[in-house]
Amino acid sequence: MTPSGTVFQNRLLTSLSPADLSLLRKLSKPVDLPVDTVLEEPNQPIQSVYFLESGIASVVAGDGARIEVGLIGREGMSGLSIVMGDDRSVNSTFMQGGGAGFRIGAKEFGRVLHKSGTLRLSLLRYAQVFTTQVAQTAVANGRGKLEARLARWLLMAHDRFSHEAFPFTHRFLALMLGVRRPGVTVALHFLEGYGLIRATRGLINVIDRKGLEAHADPSYGVPEAEYERLIGRKARLKG
Secondary structure, eight states, X not given: OOOXXXXXXXXXXXXXXXXXXXXXXXXXXXXXXXXXXXXXXXXXXXXXXXXXXXXXXXXXXXXXSOEEEEEEOTTOBSOHHHHTTOSOOSSEEEEEEEEEEEEEEHHXXXXXXXXXXXXXXXXXXXXXXXXXXXXXXXXXHHHOOHHHHHHHHHHHHHHHOSSSEEEOOXXXXXXXXXXXXXXXXXXXXXXXXXXXXXXXXXXXXXXXXXXXXXXXXXXXXXXXXXXXXXXXXXXXXXX
């Protein structure tokens, strides 16, 4: 159980009314979430809901050739299927950048949703934002310009990390974007050539965010604006 004086870093939690936040606070347990921690298994009952305080989680679709369809950071939560009345997802969700957060058992979380209509409405608004993100990811993937898709993805990751540099490998980026590793290498060199990022072994550093935004697919910014419209004021997702 979290101390009553806990100050949450998760933007979704801090957007809730004091009464609804109190309901979740009583059930939340702080947890470390190392890289590769599985939050949801495909087609299996969800055991826990996670509100991330740091780090980043990937929602991945597909069995063989998997591809990332959504990102979750400290703006959101896992377990949206429960919010929408189901107990499982067809996708897998796991930590691709280690961090920490708060865990609530799925059954307890479901009971709280039935208890508070305002809490359910608030979390359904986030579900709307996440659905928009998934749709815009499909738009970006369909346009086919890898350097633009990579720039968009880096901006989304940058929004969710506390530091300018964050850890990722070419192999992992290839998996997330659904392309071959050589393509990621070429796209990274393209963005480096414009002085937008610096990629070292296992780390990517954003040098020129405005320039990266100019090179990103236009789908970047659509879910972010929807988040601000429905949930929060205009602000970076940084401390």
